[in-house]
Amino acid sequence: MSTTAITGARVFDGEKPLGVTTVVIEGGRIVQVGGEAPAGAEVVDGSGATLLPGLIDAHVHTDRDSLALALKFGVTTELEMQGVHTRDRRGAISEDDSVADVRSSGFALTPPGGHPSELFPEGFDPGRPVGGGQGGGQGGGHRGAPPYRPDATGPEAAAASVPQLIAHGSDYIKFMIDDGSVEGHPGLPMLDQDTLNAGVAAAKKLGVLSVAHVLTIDAARMAVQAGIDGLVHLFVEPPTDEIITMIKDAGMFVVPCTVLNASMMGITGSELADDPRVSSRLDTDWDTTLRSCFGHYPQGKLQDVLDSVKALVDAGVDLLVGTDASLPMPFLGGLAHGASVHQELQHLVQAGLTPAAALRAATATTARRFRLSDRGRIAEGLRADLLLVDGDPTTxxxxxxxTRSVWRRGTRLAS
Structure with a gap:
């Protein structure tokens, strides 16, 4: 069993900077933090660099190629918010250290004809993983039985669907609360409060995390009233004291996905794509997608979203980094796996978080809120999911x- 010692780097352990120290990894785990490098260890010189836990994207729709792209940017885990990478369908990915690890909600509860059906062009192949704000994710190259699709036609159906989702390998349960107004399709069928309440209660009874897609304050209010554990989007309107207080008092977490809201408002990812540190890792399709946008809500103002982020963090609400990156297609544009995590970090700092707080939102906080007890921090016994970067992102x-180096379960990604 080989031993690797990363020496001389600043270490951010997921919560705070530790200063210059040594981190030793062996057998896919972190076995030592601090002290001297063991005799015989392969030494990686981290001088001038910072060692971080592998980053976690708390909102994606993904496939194997996307997971490989994410890992190139130091994102070692992606949390799928609708898709097929449930426990019974991701064995090969879990053992493949050339791609990011993944967790999944499976399919979300939404009424027939409800969001995200309005997003996709006529003739779009539903067998491919899809998402974008929004939800999709139906293929990914899996064979055998199709993924379980829940029934959200009423309270009894929703409550009965939750244990079925869990039995089919969902790691958490997602609810779509969206009437299509932000996407330019007002009047879509939407979960009513009773159906939402019943589904969330079923998840709580089974001890499973519940999350909600919301893009409006009204939808967020419904989620709070139902007892949802977390919002995996942030509303596009200016924040109100009432909704911020409701979210705080409910103990909820929020995945703002400000990069998605920016795309909805017509802001492309071109500036990010122009960065050579990004462009060098993107193929033509991803470059084109990142330079595109959803553009469904041009009347929106990104500053309103940033103001909501600041109000939430000031209230003590846990924020998590997520992007809603999906497929390399322009109509799902403005986002790219891995790269957009770094833009989201920049947005959080722009909103008023310290760099260290933003990094916590992509590491330890996400791991804690999604009950991923084996990752998200640099501590003895945890997975050796690590990111070494030149400079000091805590400042x-x-x-x-x-990016200087990435490790997934102690395996260094080939550059």
């Missing part, structure tokens, strides 16, 4: 893109 957040 200059854009340094997070200065």
């Amino acid at each position: 200059t957040i854009t340094d997070s893109l200065n």
Whole structure:
């Protein structure tokens, strides 16, 4: 069993900077933090760099190629918010250290004809993983039985679907609360409060985390009233004291996905794509997608979203980094796996978080809120999912893109 010692780097352990120290990994785990490098260890010189836990994207729709792209940017885990990578369908990915690890909600509860059906063009192949704000994710190259699709036609159906989702390998349960207004399709069928309440209660009874897709304050209010554990989007309107207080008092977490809201408002990812640290890792399709946008809500203002982020963090609400990255297609544009995590970090700092707080939102906080007890921090006994970057992103957040090395379960990603 080989031993690797990363020496001389600043270490951010997922909660706070530890200063310059040594981190030793062996057998896919972190076995030592601090002290001297063991005799015979392969030494990786981290001088001038910062060692971070592998980053976690708390909102994606993904496939194997996307997981490979994410890992190139130091994102070692992606949390799928609708898709097929449930426990019974991801064995090969879990054992493949050339791609990011993944957890999944399976399919979300939404009424027939409800969101995200309005997003996709006529003739779009539903067998491919899809998402974008929004939800999709139906293929990914899996064979055998199709993924379980829940029934959200009423309270009894929703409550009965939750244990079925869990039995089919969902790691958490997602609910779509969306009437299509932000996407330019007002009047879509939407979960009513009773159906939502019943589904969330079923998840709580089984001890399973519940999350909600919301893009409006009204939808967020419904989620709070139902007892949802977390919001995996942030509303596009200016924040109100009432909704911020409701979220805080409910103990909820929020995955703002500000990069998605920016795309909805017509802001492309072109500036990010122009960064050579990004462009060098993107193929033509992803470059084109990142330079595109959803553009469904041009009347929106990104500053309103940033103001909501600041109000939430000031209230003590846990924020998690997520992007809603999906497929390399322009109509799902403005986002790219891995790369957009770093832009989200920049948005959080722009909103008023310290760089260290933003990094916590992509590591320890996400691991804690999604009950991923084996990752998200640099501590003895945890998975050796690590990111080494030149510079110090705890003071200059854009340094997070200065990738020097990535490890997934102690295996160093080939550059």
